[in-house]
Amino acid sequence: MKLAKFWAWITFLAGVLFFFLPLIGTFEFSLRARRGVYSFDAYRKVLDDPQFRDTFGYSIVIALFTIVVGVLIVTPTAFWVRLKLPRFRPIIEFITLLPLVIPPIVIVFGYIRLYNTSSYLPLTGSAFGTNILLTLGYTVLALPYMYRAVDTGLSAIDVRTLTEAALSLGASWFTIITRLILPNVLVAVLSGAFLTFAIVIGEYVFAALLNRPAFGPYMVWMGGNRAYEPAALAVIAFTITWACMALIQLATRLSKHTKAQR
Amino acid sequence: MSFLEIQHLEKTFGPLRVVKDFSLKIEKGEFVSFLGPSGCGKTTVLRMVAGFETPTSGVIQIEGKNLVGLRPNQRKIGMVFQSYALFPNLTVAQNVAFGLKVAGLPRAESDSRVAEMLRLIGLPDLGARYPFQLSGGQQQRVALARALAVRPRVLLLDEPLSALDAKIRVSLREEIRQIQRELGITTIFVTHDQEEALSISDRVVVMNGGIAEQVGVPYEVYNRPTTRFVANFVGTLNNFTGTVVDAAAGVVSLEGVAITLPRGRLAEVKGKEVALAIRPESVHLGNGHGRDVVLPAIIEEVHFLGSVIRVRAKAAGTSVSLDIFNRTDLPPPPEGSSAELSFAAQDLIVLQDQTQ
Numbered sequence: 001m002k003l004a005k006f007w008a009w010i011t012f013l014a015g016v017l018f019f020f021l022p023l024i025g026t027f028e029f030s031l032r033a034r035r036g037v038y039s040f041d042a043y044r045k046v047l048d049d050p051q052f053r054d055t056f057g058y059s060i061v062i063a064l065f066t067i068v069v070g071v072l073i074v075t076p077t078a079f080w081v082r083l084k085l086p087r088f089r090p091i092i093e094f095i096t097l098l099p100l101v102i103p104p105i106v107i108v109f110g111y112i113r114l115y116n117t118s119s120y121l122p123l124t125g126s127a128f129g130t131n132i133l134l135t136l137g138y139t140v141l142a143l144p145y146m147y148r149a150v151d152t153g154l155s156a157i158d159v160r161t162l163t164e165a166a167l168s169l170g171a172s173w174f175t176i177i178t179r180l181i182l183p184n185v186l187v188a189v190l191s192g193a194f195l196t197f198a199i200v201i202g203e204y205v206f207a208a209l210l211n212r213p214a215f216g217p218y219m220v221w222m223g224g225n226r227a228y229e230p231a232a233l234a235v236i237a238f239t240i241t242w243a244c245m246a247l248i249q250l251a252t253r254l255s256k257h258t259k260a261q262r
Numbered sequence: 263m264s265f266l267e268i269q270h271l272e273k274t275f276g277p278l279r280v281v282k283d284f285s286l287k288i289e290k291g292e293f294v295s296f297l298g299p300s301g302c303g304k305t306t307v308l309r310m311v312a313g314f315e316t317p318t319s320g321v322i323q324i325e326g327k328n329l330v331g332l333r334p335n336q337r338k339i340g341m342v343f344q345s346y347a348l349f350p351n352l353t354v355a356q357n358v359a360f361g362l363k364v365a366g367l368p369r370a371e372s373d374s375r376v377a378e379m380l381r382l383i384g385l386p387d388l389g390a391r392y393p394f395q396l397s398g399g400q401q402q403r404v405a406l407a408r409a410l411a412v413r414p415r416v417l418l419l420d421e422p423l424s425a426l427d428a429k430i431r432v433s434l435r436e437e438i439r440q441i442q443r444e445l446g447i448t449t450i451f452v453t454h455d456q457e458e459a460l461s462i463s464d465r466v467v468v469m470n471g472g473i474a475e476q477v478g479v480p481y482e483v484y485n486r487p488t489t490r491f492v493a494n495f496v497g498t499l500n501n502f503t504g505t506v507v508d509a510a511a512g513v514v515s516l517e518g519v520a521i522t523l524p525r526g527r528l529a530e531v532k533g534k535e536v537a538l539a540i541r542p543e544s545v546h547l548g549n550g551h552g553r554d555v556v557l558p559a560i561i562e563e564v565h566f567l568g569s570v571i572r573v574r575a576k577a578a579g580t581s582v583s584l585d586i587f588n589r590t591d592l593p594p595p596p597e598g599s600s601a602e603l604s605f606a607a608q609d610l611i612v613l614q615d616q617t618q
Contacts (some may be wrong), residue, residue, distance in 0.1 A: 165343060168414075168418075170336075171361075184351050
């Protein structure tokens with residue numbers, strides 16, 4: 001028993017070192033911008049850079065739109081599949097997994113081919129159209145995470161009976177989804193939303209090939225042209241991801257009605 | 263015309279006919295129970311009335327208006343589910359107010375209706391709690407209040423007590439009946455528990471294999487079952503096979519003992535053999551006044567159940583159960599001893615074959 005505990009600790013420590021050593025190294029390197037002393041100069045430079053603010057702001061806006069579109073598509077779909085089409089669930093799950101199998105570069109080239117300026121729907125012909133295309137592309141990229149999160153949330157409630165109870169009380173489908181289903185899977189939706197946010201903030205391929213001023217291409221450009229700032233950016237990006245994960249935990253804890261088993 | 267009429271209702275799932283030519287008339291304010299084993303079609307009929315299942319054929323009318331084709335949210339029918347189905351993200355008061363809000367009732371009116379409903383179910387101070395903070399019995403009361411708040415034309419109760427423990431089941435079923443009487447709401451109650459159905463219903467519909475085997479008041483269903491299934495499903499029965507001696511005079515022979523049954527009991531019996539049955543409470547230990555059938559018996563088992571002692575004895579070639587009251591001055595007979603069992607001929611039930 002004691003030996004098992006010892007190996008468990010060894011494994012845990014190896015994992016911690018594996019994950020944290022590179023991060024500690026990156027963080028330490030990001031503090032060396034000023035010769036001989038540790039400083040936050042690299043962070044100051046990055047945060048003062050107007051390009052950082054523009055690209056980061058742009059990615060945040062696109063991420064928010066992606067989340068909204070994702071929630072609007074995924075929640076009713078997952079709800080309907082559970083309620084009315086349970087036998088189609090494996091097919092829907094397979095479709096939602098496709099973005100993990102098909103490389104983003106293939107998807108984006110497909111988009112460019114389908115929506116170029118000489119197509120029936122020339123979305124790439126304007127910045128606004130390309131932004132829409134980028135948002136929809138990110139929605140597809142985030143689909144596996146969003147769908148799974150929402151579907152798991154739905155599995156925790158008795159969708160069929162709750163829906164029937166609401167119907168017997170005169171509720172419409174819109175009321176059922178907005179006032180019953182969505183609030184009950186809010187924590188799941190939020191976790192899907194934060195995962196989507198993390199994906200969009202760091203995504204490079206879509207943004208670069210659609211030529212949009214997003215945070216991903218900015219980080220790559222910075223990595224190729226500066227020494228300490230990329231390390232500072234990497235730490236900032238990690239912090240954002242961790243903040244998202246902390247928010248998921250917080251949302252779970254603050255949700256009153258999920259405190260007990262349903 | 264009755265308030266709620268179900269006519270020739272049929273439901274098939276693929277090749278399976280789960281409801282077969284089901285017809286029933288329910289009067290306004292009546293409390294009707296659908297009683298039957300699992301898979302007999304009782305819940306399917308209820309769900310068709312609620313609008314959650316579409317009948318393959320047949321008509322469901324409330325006050326002469328056909329409901330078939332109307333969506334569940336257009337029927338004004340309240341439903342209480344076995345699993346409570348309270349909305350976990352809403353408080354008790356919000357749950358009760360849900361239907362009122364959907365109907366667009368003004369806030370003040372909605373608040374007073376919610377308070378009235380919470381008073382009705384005896385939980386006036388629990389409006390701010392979430393469902394997970396309530397016991398099972400309390401949750402089911404809230405579900406009842408929520409269904410009643412919108413003042414539905416009909417209330418459907420789908421095994422609402424099945425998930426509760428025995429003591430709460432008894433008290434809650436009495437509460438449900440009391441509330442139903444107070445509001446005068448037409449109610450259909452689905453259960454597989456005969457005691458529940460018999461104790462609170464105006465009428466009981468005993469279902470088997472998708473058909474209504476018998477519809478009647480509880481006393482009638484229990485004492486005068488019309489089919490073998492009803493007789494065996496509702497209560498405990500002792501079964502005998504008798505020989506018809508004189509069908510017109512109602513005389514049958516049971517293990518050589520001639521028994522004269524009340525007039526007409528044998529009217530529908532065909533053939534020489536007749537299936538007879540008697541309830542345990544109609545069989546007595548020893549020979550007493552007014553009991554015209556006496557059978558010698560050997561006591562096989564004695565089960566002490568508290569106020570009642572159930573005795574199992576071998577008589578007329580079959581195992582017979584009988585209930586005797588527990589009396590301190592009269593100890594139960596020892597197992598293996600000889601005894602006499604007696605009963606009145608009028609208590610014998612003549613069983614017909616099941617209708618198809």
